[in-house]
Amino acid sequence: MNTSSAPRKIRIATATLGGCFGCHMSLLDIDERLLALVEIAELDRSPLTDIKHCGAKIDIGLIEGALCNAENVHVLREFRANCKFLVAVGACAINGGLPAQRNRFDVGDILSKVYGDAPDGRSRVPDDPELPLLLDKVYPIHDVVRVDYFIPGCPPSGDALWKFLTDLIGGRTPRLDYPQFHFD
Amino acid sequence: MSDSDSSFTLDGRIIAFAPGQTILAAATAAGVYIPHLCAHPDFPPHGSCKLCTVTVNGRDGSACTIQAAPGQEVRSDTPELHEIRRVLLQMLFVEGNHFCPGCEKSGRCKLQALAYEIEMLSPHFVQFFPHREIDASHPEFFLDFNRCIMCELCVRASRDVDGKNIFALAGRGRESHIIVNSPSGKLGDTDFAATDKAAEVCPVGAILRKEIGFATPIGARLYDHAPISRVDLAGQEK
Ligand code: SF4
Ligand code: SF4
Ligand code: FES
Numbered sequence: 001m002n003t004s005s006a007p008r009k010i011r012i013a014t015a016t017l018g019g020c021f022g023c024h025m026s027l028l029d030i031d032e033r034l035l036a037l038v039e040i041a042e043l044d045r046s047p048l049t050d051i052k053h054c055g056a057k058i059d060i061g062l063i064e065g066a067l068c069n070a071e072n073v074h075v076l077r078e079f080r081a082n083c084k085f086l087v088a089v090g091a092c093a094i095n096g097g098l099p100a101q102r103n104r105f106d107v108g109d110i111l112s113k114v115y116g117d118a119p120d121g122r123s124r125v126p127d128d129p130e131l132p133l134l135l136d137k138v139y140p141i142h143d144v145v146r147v148d149y150f151i152p153g154c155p156p157s158g159d160a161l162w163k164f165l166t167d168l169i170g171g172r173t174p175r176l177d178y179p180q181f182h183f184d
Numbered sequence: 185m186s187d188s189d190s191s192f193t194l195d196g197r198i199i200a201f202a203p204g205q206t207i208l209a210a211a212t213a214a215g216v217y218i219p220h221l222c223a224h225p226d227f228p229p230h231g232s233c234k235l236c237t238v239t240v241n242g243r244d245g246s247a248c249t250i251q252a253a254p255g256q257e258v259r260s261d262t263p264e265l266h267e268i269r270r271v272l273l274q275m276l277f278v279e280g281n282h283f284c285p286g287c288e289k290s291g292r293c294k295l296q297a298l299a300y301e302i303e304m305l306s307p308h309f310v311q312f313f314p315h316r317e318i319d320a321s322h323p324e325f326f327l328d329f330n331r332c333i334m335c336e337l338c339v340r341a342s343r344d345v346d347g348k349n350i351f352a353l354a355g356r357g358r359e360s361h362i363i364v365n366s367p368s369g370k371l372g373d374t375d376f377a378a379t380d381k382a383a384e385v386c387p388v389g390a391i392l393r394k395e396i397g398f399a400t401p402i403g404a405r406l407y408d409h410a411p412i413s414r415v416d417l418a419g420q421e422k
Contacts, residue, residue, distance in 0.1 A: 064190065071266070088306065089286070091283075091285060094307070095282075095306070095307050095311065096313075097285070097312065098283070098285070100311075101283060101286070102311040104313070104315050106268070106282075140306075140311070142306065143310060147306070149305075150305040151305075152305055152306070154285040155285070175303075176269075178300065178410070178411055179409060181285075181300045181303070182283070182300070183284035183290070183296055183299070184284045184291070184402070
């Protein structure tokens with residue numbers, strides 16, 4: 001047994017669904033504290049590493065974005081299955097956010113309004129079989145999978161993400177300080 | 185008259201009250217915050233949102249409607265009551281459309297500020313995503329009923345203070361909604377004015393003045409730095 005080996009690094013993964021990537025930008029906004037984070041943690045699947053599937057069981061999975069299309073649902077389910085703690089990051093993941101502003105309209109109407117009114121009268125609604133189908137409505141992620149933690153904000157600040165991560169990794173109940181707690 | 189003839193305890197603290205005062209009014213006067221949404225010091229209590237739920241001598245009730253009485257033992261700041269309040273807030277959020285980043289009331293909205301105060305991290309329930317109208321017919325104000333919580337403060341203000349009866353609650357249960365009293369149902373066809381009391385009472389972003397937008401930057405808004413429990417007590421309900 002090698003007693004001198006460093007403790008196992010915490011595995012963090014991130015994913016994005018229908019979102020603007022702002023929450024990932026906030027993660028980068030923890031600035032030089034990233035260096036302290038990589039001392040104790042390893043970044044697995046993430047748009048930042050370009051790894052598409054979780055390599056091993058993930059301790060903390062951060063996910064941004066809402067469920068807008070069938071692929072989002074697939075990504076979310078796979079991500080949930082691989083993460084010990086799943087964290088909904090930001091307004092879109094938590095309540096549908098900006099993407100959900102389309103929910104007052106019929107998805108078919110939106111597509112024909114956006115793509116259908118070409119000058120020559122032909123519809124150009126994209127129908128390539130590679131494209132994931134849009135859902136009828138945009139849904140927050142807790143409508144489909146169990147979510148362990150929520151970090152509100154649009155996006156949450158780097159400070160909020162840092163507070164959350166250090167609390168969780170430190171074994172405390174994650175709790176945002178008042179100025180970090182916001183919905184916008 | 186001894187002290188206990190005109191005082192009750194709130195979370196163990198002795199609160200003096202004047203005859204006829206509600207528990208909420210007496211607590212506010214004594215500098216203790218009890219969460220509330222539909223209550224406003226200028227109007228008789230409405231008792232509809234239940235956010236002010238407290239336990240009085242072992243029974244739950246609304247602090248904004250229950251009259252203070254000598255010797256009452258009132259509990260407000262308990263994890264159990266905050267849990268009830270959190271669920272009430274979550275229900276208010278899911279039954280409307282509250283997209284705070286796109287709302288001009290954000291940062292000075294009482295619903296949002298209470299969600300911060302009571303640490304509501306998610307809406308928890310399945311969202312209704314209702315279809316509600318926006319009325320931009322008035323030159324100076326617009327109505328966005330997606331954010332209305334049906335506290336009826338506008339109804340009370342327009343009826344009791346402005347004497348105009350511009351707003352009313354219509355429908356029942358899930359179909360309840362605020363309507364505008366004009367032949368077209370539009371605010372632009374009423375004598376609603378910026379000087380009306382009804383123009384300033386809405387606790388959320390349902391009645392908003394035009395041409396202001398997001399004038400106050402994030403960081404300088406009413407509830408950006410301190411919670412509603414401190415801000416509202418200091419400003420005595422602004
Ligand atoms: S009314 Fe308040 S809670 Fe609703 S969207 Fe506006 S700021 Fe958010
Ligand atoms: S419009 Fe505003 S004041 Fe009127 S009932 Fe709705 S939330 Fe209350
Ligand atoms: S504040 Fe008492 S019920 Fe709304």
